[in-house]
Amino acid sequence: MKVKFFAQIRELTGTASVEMAVPENATVEGVRQALMARGPSWQEALSVNVLCACNQTLCDGATTVSEQDEVAFFPPVTGG
């Protein structure tokens, strides 16, 4: 599964996107927990003020995801 990161989250993790394997019936929250286990910068980047999208639609942590989905984590928006 492809996971994308934007803004502060991209900078803190030093990562714009990763490919990761997910188990069946994985949730977005499960993906977030797995990513936070990667180290302190991941923990910091993904612990607060995080929105998530699945296939470019905003979702919540309970959303289930599978291999072919695109998941993204980003902070609240500040454009315009």
Place this chain on the structure above:
Amino acid sequence: MKVKFFAQIRELTGTASVEMAVPENATVEGVRQALMARGPSWQEALSVNVLCACNQTLCDGATTVSEQDEVAFFPPVTGG
């Protein structure tokens, strides 16, 4: 005194402006009455739906005017 007419009033009277002598202590209403006495088309043009201005500022009939003033009669505005 110069008197100007606009829109329907200008067309009905066939007149864009006139010079007329006014007595001392004349009012805008007095000017209107004097103009209406000029004939049926003047009567029709100036009897209803008429706004008036003195020196390019909207005024009412009681406003007093003298020789050096510019008076105007026109219908309610419809621009924009």
Place this chain on the structure above:
Amino acid sequence: MFARVIEADFSQQALFDELCQHDKASQSGAVVTFTGRVRDYNANGAIDGIELEYYPGMTEAALQRLLDEATTRFNLANAGIVHRVGRLENQAQIVWVGTCAAHRQDAFNGASYMMDMLKQSVPIWKKEWADGSPTWVAAKGTDSDAAMRWLTDDKDN
């Protein structure tokens, strides 16, 4: 600020640039423009253009007064109005109003206010053409005299 009555068409880009160039604060993040165009119909059917008459001198003064009023009321960094007169074809640009402000809602409200007041209060009269003949447009409502009160001297208000 600029208030103009003109016969020729106007350029959106030129007016936008003029508005922003003279933004006295050079810091207004919000710019709103309104453009009115000739519609090709009225309540009775198709029309074939309009014709606008004005009162040279008084009309420009009324537009300037409108700019002053909106600038104070909505804290505008700059504002402009351009109104065309004469014969205008369907879809032609009639009027342009532009506002600059630090805050978005002020820019919107200032432009909207100027258009509302302009339609009620600025000495301009409109004919609509249909089937080759013109008809003067009647003012909406019967209280135009009251609506124009703000144009009178302050002492009369």
Place this chain on the structure above:
Amino acid sequence: MFARVIEADFSQQALFDELCQHDKASQSGAVVTFTGRVRDYNANGAIDGIELEYYPGMTEAALQRLLDEATTRFNLANAGIVHRVGRLENQAQIVWVGTCAAHRQDAFNGASYMMDMLKQSVPIWKKEWADGSPTWVAAKGTDSDAAMRWLTDDKDN
């Protein structure tokens, strides 16, 4: 309708013409544009430009959804949004929103609505530069998640 995310600057005239040309009714008398520009200050003092990041694909879809929503809600004849991304200097144009409608107030309300929603709901993130270093701008309020709810699938609303 058009929704675009671009790096290059845009022309007011070109966007106005595009908006009016594709006005499907060819009869909308009212055209409103909003332009957002980079301000040269924030709450802490002078700034030296901004930098905008976006989510290719999702951002364009969110802008398109905003156009659809505003068009239905305010009975617009046409509407467009253009948002720049990347590094932008002070005073540079950031965003343009345009609306065409038969009625003046619809055109104003549609443009104002799109800007309100855009600031809350479109995936774009802003850095401000000052003294040579960038700082991410914090979102206003703590309810951005709620504000973005309309971007989620209808079944979740």
